[in-house]
Amino acid sequence: MDDLVMEYIFLLVLVTLLSVMQNAFFAQKVEKEAHNGKTAAFERLVCANRNCMDMYPTFLAVMWCAGFCLSQAPAAFAGLMYLVARHKYFIGYMGQTSQSTPGFLFGKRVLSFLFLMCIIGILNYLLGTYGGSDYKEYIKTITKAASTLLLLP
Amino acid sequence: MDDLVMEYIFLLVLVTLLSVMQNAFFAQKVEKEAHNGKTAAFERLVCANRNCMDMYPTFLAVMWCAGFCLSQAPAAFAGLMYLVARHKYFIGYMGQTSQSTPGFLFGKRVLSFLFLMCIIGILNYLLGTYGGSDYKEYIKTITKAASTLLLLP
Amino acid sequence: MDDLVMEYIFLLVLVTLLSVMQNAFFAQKVEKEAHNGKTAAFERLVCANRNCMDMYPTFLAVMWCAGFCLSQAPAAFAGLMYLVARHKYFIGYMGQTSQSTPGFLFGKRVLSFLFLMCIIGILNYLLGTYGGSDYKEYIKTITKAASTLLLLP
Numbered sequence: 001m002d003d004l005v006m007e008y009i010f011l012l013v014l015v016t017l018l019s020v021m022q023n024a025f026f027a028q029k030v031e032k033e034a035h036n037g038k039t040a041a042f043e044r045l046v047c048a049n050r051n052c053m054d055m056y057p058t059f060l061a062v063m064w065c066a067g068f069c070l071s072q073a074p075a076a077f078a079g080l081m082y083l084v085a086r087h088k089y090f091i092g093y094m095g096q097t098s099q100s101t102p103g104f105l106f107g108k109r110v111l112s113f114l115f116l117m118c119i120i121g122i123l124n125y126l127l128g129t130y131g132g133s134d135y136k137e138y139i140k141t142i143t144k145a146a147s148t149l150l151l152l153p
Numbered sequence: 154m155d156d157l158v159m160e161y162i163f164l165l166v167l168v169t170l171l172s173v174m175q176n177a178f179f180a181q182k183v184e185k186e187a188h189n190g191k192t193a194a195f196e197r198l199v200c201a202n203r204n205c206m207d208m209y210p211t212f213l214a215v216m217w218c219a220g221f222c223l224s225q226a227p228a229a230f231a232g233l234m235y236l237v238a239r240h241k242y243f244i245g246y247m248g249q250t251s252q253s254t255p256g257f258l259f260g261k262r263v264l265s266f267l268f269l270m271c272i273i274g275i276l277n278y279l280l281g282t283y284g285g286s287d288y289k290e291y292i293k294t295i296t297k298a299a300s301t302l303l304l305l306p
Numbered sequence: 307m308d309d310l311v312m313e314y315i316f317l318l319v320l321v322t323l324l325s326v327m328q329n330a331f332f333a334q335k336v337e338k339e340a341h342n343g344k345t346a347a348f349e350r351l352v353c354a355n356r357n358c359m360d361m362y363p364t365f366l367a368v369m370w371c372a373g374f375c376l377s378q379a380p381a382a383f384a385g386l387m388y389l390v391a392r393h394k395y396f397i398g399y400m401g402q403t404s405q406s407t408p409g410f411l412f413g414k415r416v417l418s419f420l421f422l423m424c425i426i427g428i429l430n431y432l433l434g435t436y437g438g439s440d441y442k443e444y445i446k447t448i449t450k451a452a453s454t455l456l457l458l459p
Contacts, residue, residue, distance in 0.1 A: 006375065006431045013371045017424055020417075023364050050360075054202075057210040057363040058176050065166045069159065111173075118170055125159045207356075210363040211329050218319045222312065264326075271323055278312045 011076035012067045019083055026090060048093035052086055062114040069121025071140045074147035081150045082110040164229035165220045172236055179243060201246035205239055215267040222274025224293045227300035234303045235263040317382035318373045325389055332396060354399035358392055368420040375427025377446045380453035387456045388416040
């Protein structure tokens with residue numbers, strides 16, 4: 001499309017591409033393990049991969065909506081944090097020793113943050129349309145500052 | 154992005170957020186059941202969750218395309234109907250008694266409606282571009298009326 | 307949305323609709339086989355369907371990003387090639403005789419091509435914004451020519 005649109009989405013596209021690369025990495029690990037037969041390690045990798053894939057459309061939808069509704073920089077940053085959380089999750093499953101198996105869900109904090117961004121963005125749009133006041137600039141600044149809080153462990 | 158774009162997508166974003174909340178609800182149910190060990194109820198919940206998740210990207214893609222190609226209000230309404238159908242489907246699986254298990258597919262009528270909206274929208278665009286006549290306003294009115302038919306059981 | 311936007315996405319929407327139809331076809335095959343009980347053929351169909359569905363959001367994300375970042379015609383064409391590859395893959399699983407079972411991954415070449423389109427599109431945007439020169443027209447022509455290479459077996 002136009003460069004005008006690209007300005008608003010190129011960070012989101014970058015994070016999406018990163019997530020696609022991560023998917024390919026996961027799939028490759030599963031493929032590699034499949035050659036060793038149906039071992040316990042294979043079963044666990046398949047399970048981890050499935051949990052990641054189950055959440056993937058949800059993640060993409062929330063990230064893009066947050067990027068459209070409010071602003072792309074915090075959304076892309078949160079997306080990046082989610083990818084890091086997902087990587088840790090997958091690695092946790094890969095360990096040979098049956099260490100504390102991670103749960104079904106992960107990255108809940110990041111997804112909640114993105115979800116909140118969407119809601120604030122929509123509320124802001126409705127206020128701006130029907131109420132007359134527009135706080136988008138203030139909210140964007142606050143969101144950018146808040147997104148760094150995701151770095152906390 | 155701009156508020157100009159927001160005008161055309163905020164209902165779709167709302168339905169997407171609702172669907173994300175529903176996904177989280179489903180995942181929580183599965184997570185909760187997982188603590189009870191691998192019972193038959195757990196297996197069935199996992200199966201229901203999987204079927205829902207398998208159709209999720211298809212649903213999102215069709216809803217957003219329908220919203221872009223024709224108009225967002227009927228698309229968002231149909232999306233809402235789909236979420237209701239999905240909820241009923243999941244609840245049907247959750248029942249302790251092995252009642253008539255729902256099939257693999259669900260919400261076929263809603264998805265077909267959204268699919269049809271996309272096709273009409275594209276045909277209308279092609280006609281408007283190469284034929285010179287634009288029926289978009291008429292079609293929008295008809296679609297809005299037709300979407301209420303989805304309420305019929 | 308506007309017809310202005312439709313001009314840039316209608317081919318992508320068409321390919322998305324085709325992929326949705328293919329999903330429905332796959333789901334129907336599985337549903338049909340499920341009535342025969344849990345046979346080996348059913349297990350294989352479920353497996354094929356799962357692999358296809360696991361890659362589906364990745365495919366959609368990459369195709370739409372490539373369409374937005376560079377140009378829609380080659381992206382839609384590559385998407386079409388992907389659907390053909392997926393069909394062959396599914397059919398390969400359906401065969402009664404346990405012929406050489408296809409692997410976990412498929413359509414890698416097409417996805418790599420779309421991935422490359424995204425990266426070139428983003429690089430081009432960044433160059434155009436910060437460097438001052440814009441090669442989009444040249445790249446579009448080259449991409450269109452390159453996309454026909456996907457037809458090679």
